[in-house]
Amino acid sequence: MSTLYLKPNVLAEPLFNQWYASPALLFPATAAMYVANAHVKTMKSFVSNPQLHVEALKDPAMLGSNYLHHEARRAPEVAELLERTLREQAPLLELAEAIRGLDALLATKADGHSLEPLYREVPPALRGFVELLYDLNNQPSFRFIEPLLYRSRFYNPAAQSVLLTLAEDDHSRAFVFSTPRLFGPEERERSVQVKLPFHHEALDALFRMRTEPGPVEAMRERLGIPAGEAERFARLFTPEPPAPVAPRPEGVRVRYFGHACLLVESRETSVLFDPVIPYKHGQGPERFSFEELPPRVDYVVITHAHLDHAVLETLLPLRHRIGTVVVPRSVGGTLLDPSLRLILQQCGFRNVVELGELESLPLPSGGALTAIPFLGEHADLAIATKSAYVVELEGRRIMAIADSNAFEPEVYAHVHAMVGDMDVLFVGMECEGAPLTWIAGPLMTRKVTRKMDQSRRFSGSNSTTALAMVERFRPKQVYVYAMGQEPWLTFLTSIRYTPQSYPIVESDKLVATCRERGIAAERLFGCKDIPVAPAVR
Structure with missing residues (x-):
C-alpha cells in the first residue's frame, strides 16, 4: 500500500453546527449565547431578506459585521440549517434563555439580603450549575461551575467537525464568524467533512501525515469518511515530502x-x-x-x-x-x-x-x-x-x-x-x-x-x-x-x-x-x- 503526505495547503476549518468554531463555541454557556443571539438571529434575518445581506456586503466596511456571506439563492439551505439548529441545539437555546432569566431574577430580587431563598427560583436548566454571589458592594452576580457544564447535556461534541479543503489563495475565504458553512454541490465537490469531535485522536494521525507519510485509504476509514468521498479525500495528499526544517539556531x-x-x-x-x-x-x-x-x-x-x-x-x-x-x-x-x-x-x-x-x-x-x-x-x-x-x-x-x-x-x-x-x-x-x-x-x-x-x-x-x-x-x-x-x-x-x-x-x-x-x-x-x-x- 502506497503512503502519501498531507498537502501543505490543506485547510482544516473547525466547525460547530456548521459555524466556524472559536473557543467561545466550546464552553456551553457562551456557546448557548452565541447560538441564540448571533447564529439564529443572523440566519433568521438572511432567510427573511437575503438581498439585504448581499447588498450590505458590497461595502468593504461591512465585511466584519453580522451579515451572512452567501448568495441570495441559498436562502433555502440557510432556512434548513436554521430549522435543524432550532431542533438539534434546543438544549443550548434553553440554556441561553435560562441565563437571561437568572440575570433578570438577580436584577429584581437580589437586594442585599441572603441569596439562599433565590436558589429555588433559578431557572431549571441552570439548577446545580451555578452559585449565586454578591460583591462587597452587594451587587449580585452568579458563576458557573464550569466542569459540570462540560459533563451535562449542554455539551455536545457531536456538533463538532473539521472541514478539509485545499487552499488555493488568500482571498477566497469570507469573514468566518458571521457565516455558516453550507454543503451544497459546490462545497461537496471541493471539500471533505470529518465528522469527529475535536478531541478525537484520529485527527492527530491525519495531521501527522504533513510530515510522516501514511496510507490514505486506511486514514479515510479511520476518519469515518464514506467510500463515495474517497476520490475527493485522496486529492488532499501528495507523494512529495515537505521541505527540510531549518536547523535550530546557535544562539x-x-x-x-x-x-x-x-x-x-x-x-x-x-x-x-x-x-x-x-x-x-x-x-x-x-x-x-x-x-x-x-x-x-x-x-x-x-x-x-x-x-x-x-x-x-x-x-x-x-x-x-x-x-x-x-x-x-x-x-x-x-x-x-x-x-x-x-x-x-x-x-x-x-x-x-x-x-x-x-x-x-x-x-x-x-x-x-x-x-x-x-x-x-x-x-x-x-x-x-x-x-x-x-x-x-x-x-x-x-x-x-x-x-x-x-x-x-x-x-x-x-x-x-x-x-x-x-x-x-x-x-x-x-x-x-x-x-x-x-x-x-x-x-x-x-x-x-x-x-x-x-x-x-x-x-x-x-x-x-x-x-x-x-x-x-x-x-x-x-x-x-x-x-x-x-x-x-x-x-x-x-x-x-x-x-x-x-x-x-x-x-x-x-x-x-x-x-x-x-x-x-x-x-x-x-x-x-x-x-x-x-x-x-
Missing part, C-alpha cells in the same frame, strides 16, 4: 509567522506564541507555513482568548507536536471569562498549564517564561485571561506584549522593576479596535447605548502608549506586530488597511521615533527571521 532566533505568531528558538527550546499559521499554496506574499515549524514545539503560549489569537484551526493540527500549552490564569465561571484551560482540555490537549501574573515557568539552561499584566484591548470588561510574556533564553530577554496598551504606564513601571530591560520588544498597535458589542454583544443580557458601545473599544497601543513601553523597557530592537495586515488573516479579522489608516499612521510614527533614537525598529509583515544578539548588561 536565539525569533521567526515571525504573521500577525501575533512568533516562534522563539534556541538550541534546546522552542516557544510558539499565538499560532495562526498560513497555508503554503504558491500565491500571495512570502510566508512561513507549517513546514517551517520544528518537529516538536516545546511550548505553545496563548496571550488571550480572542478570535485571532486562540485559533483552533492552527492549534488542532499542531496538537500532536506540542509539549505544553501555556495559557493565562482565568478567574473562570463567567460568560466573559471562561477557563481557556478547560476549553483546550475538551479539545484533546492533555498538558495545559495556567500562569498567573508574574508567575514563571522554568525553561532549559536557566531560562524562564514569565506572564506579566496586560492592560487594554478588552473594552474595560472583567477579563482576567490575558497576559503578555517575557521569554528569557540564553541570557536574552524578549517581551511579546500582544494587544497591550500602556494607558496606565505605572503598571509597566512596576513590571520593569520585576523583569528589567528587554533585548527585543514586540508590541501590537491595532489602535482602532472594534466596538464593545462586536465580540461581547451576543453575551450581553442588557442593551448598551451606541455612545457607550463606541466609547469602549478593543484597541491596542497607539504611538504614544507604545513609545511609553519602549522608554520603560529600553529594548535594542522594537517590532510592531499583531496588526492583522497579512492577506491570509482577513477571514478572521476583516482588516484592510490603507496608508492613511490610523494604525498604519501611528505605527509609522513609532518606528520613525525609535530609529531616530538609534533603536532598530520595523513594522512586521508576512514573515521574518530575527536573530537576537547576545545580551550586554
Whole structure:
C-alpha cells in the first residue's frame, strides 16, 4: 500500500453546527449565547431578506459585521440549517434563555439580603450549575461551575467537525464568524467533512501525515469518511515530502509567522506564541507555513482568548507536536471569562498549564517564561485571561506584549522593576479596535447605548502608549506586530488597511521615533527571521 503526505495547503476549518468554531463555541454557556443571539438571529434575518445581506456586503466596511456571506439563492439551505439548529441545539437555546432569566431574577430580587431563598427560583436548566454571589458592594452576580457544564447535556461534541479543503489563495475565504458553512454541490465537490469531535485522536494521525507519510485509504476509514468521498479525500495528499526544517539556531532566533505568531528558538527550546499559521499554496506574499515549524514545539503560549489569537484551526493540527500549552490564569465561571484551560482540555490537549501574573515557568539552561499584566484591548470588561510574556533564553530577554496598551504606564513601571530591560520588544498597535458589542454583544443580557458601545473599544497601543513601553523597557530592537495586515488573516479579522489608516499612521510614527533614537525598529509583515544578539548588561 502506497503512503502519501498531507498537502501543505490543506485547510482544516473547525466547525460547530456548521459555524466556524472559536473557543467561545466550546464552553456551553457562551456557546448557548452565541447560538441564540448571533447564529439564529443572523440566519433568521438572511432567510427573511437575503438581498439585504448581499447588498450590505458590497461595502468593504461591512465585511466584519453580522451579515451572512452567501448568495441570495441559498436562502433555502440557510432556512434548513436554521430549522435543524432550532431542533438539534434546543438544549443550548434553553440554556441561553435560562441565563437571561437568572440575570433578570438577580436584577429584581437580589437586594442585599441572603441569596439562599433565590436558589429555588433559578431557572431549571441552570439548577446545580451555578452559585449565586454578591460583591462587597452587594451587587449580585452568579458563576458557573464550569466542569459540570462540560459533563451535562449542554455539551455536545457531536456538533463538532473539521472541514478539509485545499487552499488555493488568500482571498477566497469570507469573514468566518458571521457565516455558516453550507454543503451544497459546490462545497461537496471541493471539500471533505470529518465528522469527529475535536478531541478525537484520529485527527492527530491525519495531521501527522504533513510530515510522516501514511496510507490514505486506511486514514479515510479511520476518519469515518464514506467510500463515495474517497476520490475527493485522496486529492488532499501528495507523494512529495515537505521541505527540510531549518536547523535550530546557535544562539536565539525569533521567526515571525504573521500577525501575533512568533516562534522563539534556541538550541534546546522552542516557544510558539499565538499560532495562526498560513497555508503554503504558491500565491500571495512570502510566508512561513507549517513546514517551517520544528518537529516538536516545546511550548505553545496563548496571550488571550480572542478570535485571532486562540485559533483552533492552527492549534488542532499542531496538537500532536506540542509539549505544553501555556495559557493565562482565568478567574473562570463567567460568560466573559471562561477557563481557556478547560476549553483546550475538551479539545484533546492533555498538558495545559495556567500562569498567573508574574508567575514563571522554568525553561532549559536557566531560562524562564514569565506572564506579566496586560492592560487594554478588552473594552474595560472583567477579563482576567490575558497576559503578555517575557521569554528569557540564553541570557536574552524578549517581551511579546500582544494587544497591550500602556494607558496606565505605572503598571509597566512596576513590571520593569520585576523583569528589567528587554533585548527585543514586540508590541501590537491595532489602535482602532472594534466596538464593545462586536465580540461581547451576543453575551450581553442588557442593551448598551451606541455612545457607550463606541466609547469602549478593543484597541491596542497607539504611538504614544507604545513609545511609553519602549522608554520603560529600553529594548535594542522594537517590532510592531499583531496588526492583522497579512492577506491570509482577513477571514478572521476583516482588516484592510490603507496608508492613511490610523494604525498604519501611528505605527509609522513609532518606528520613525525609535530609529531616530538609534533603536532598530520595523513594522512586521508576512514573515521574518530575527536573530537576537547576545545580551550586554
